[in-house]
Amino acid sequence: MQKLTKDDVHPKIVQALLGADVHITIDDALENEMILNMGPQHPATHGVLRLLLRLDGETVIACVPELGYLHRGYEKMAENMSYMEFIPHTDRLDYISPPANNVAYALAVEKLAGITAPPRAQYIRMLLAELARMCSHLVAIGALAMDVGALTVFLWGLREREKIMDFFDVICGARFTTSYTRIGGVASDVTSDTMKNIIAFVDQFEEKFDEMERLLNGNRIFIERLEGVGVISKEDAIDLGFTGPNIRASGVEFDLRRATPYLFYNEMDFKIPVYTEGDCLARYFVRSDELRESVKIIRQVIDKIPNGEVMLNSPKKVLPRKTEIYTKMEELIHDFMIVNFGINPPVGEVYHAVENPKGELGFYIVSKGEGHPWKMKIRSPSFANLQAIPHLVKGHMISDVVAIVGSIDPIMGEADK
């Protein structure tokens, strides 16, 4: 963190900082206002988030977040590439849970093209999305604990996450940038051996997670650093566009898996954890409860998964298998057409949103009947969640800012797109 003079900051940002309506009375703070720069290179801002803080003593009286340090222009790029080519780029949105983004994108394009993946592929997608949720929440809880001074949980969380990464490696062929879904299905089948291993993993996971939770829930420093910090009311949470675990910590039972069911989530038996406090501690509790619910869903998915194909048989929209391309003329032609000219969905537009670990991830795609989208908009959860930071940090200390940012769990890859 560095202290700034007014010349270092752009006049519009200074104006936003000084113009913020300040309704806080501070009794014992020093009469010493200053502007402090936190980030973009700060370990506690989870990536390249820059916060400009206006301080009175050590109390934050106004905050202006600056985004765009990781802006790669994905929406512009999407307009210039085919639907298929964009799948690897979705990995890099929320890079803690790549398969969940793949699933969200594939569902949006399939809705636009008017096709549905076979049931087995949809179950596999659910399995991967829930594993990704576990991945993401383990990192979120670990990083939050690390930010407030409990390093061990982070290391234990990463140890469990590494096991999930190994499953991604086996299923998708990549640990991190999975690019697993295809339009009309998934890239490869999941073997029964892998599923047995996943069951073995979730069996031991609950025990391991109990250990992790005991470290945190019995830790007085951890509780006191989070309890009552960064409180947001139910009305404000809705108004500011919170989604995901953050809105459920404020007492709103809003989960897209239940509100607008997709895949086979309406057949799954799981609870939506809701807490009413709306502080950082509640946001942590929601995440840890969701981890256990994800375990429940994974068990049911593996229990119910049907046999069958994992790719749809629809030659004009779905890439054929490689072995068929090399041996059959028809498939070779379709492959050539899809790769070179795209799948040409009908003229129209679609908005499809799914419940990602961070919140509502939506893809809005406008098609003119060409191989590439005319427009694509990514509604990223972190972007909307970050908007509440000035509201949350007002009146708190600098050290609380770190806890609040950690509890919101933003990923700059998707906030900046």
Next chain:
Amino acid sequence: MKELLKEKLSGHFPNIQFEFIEQFDELTLKFDKSALITVCEFLKEEDGLKFNFCEDITAIDWATRINRFTLVYHIFSLENKFRLCVKVEVDETECSVETVSSIWKAANWAEREVFDMYGITFVNHPDLRRMYMPEEFEHHPLRKEYPLMGIPGAVPLPKK
């Protein structure tokens, strides 16, 4: 829900021409931009509708059409679990529209992003700055005339 919405809107605003489009189970509502604020307030406050959650705001650049831009608002009713897409047309010569950030606070950043990417200004917006690009940047990257590879020298380098 769709019938209720149509009935309430046409009953309450007899002077406004509403166009309803249904596609992929989604309802789209189109009307003139001068009525944007009153209709949005109605959609948020009216009993039985309560579209209290603004998911997303974006624009579409049609490049060659007379009304060049279409503003798209995705709003959601938490009570009814129903999503509505609201659309208004904006012309290039005027290129401005009233802000809805007074109705939904979440619209604040979303409108800043539209301003940054398309150059559409929002009247009465509390803090209309660029969202992603640096403040000195002159272009609007998501407009169709902006080249994919960028314009050399358009992003200023920091001062030494």
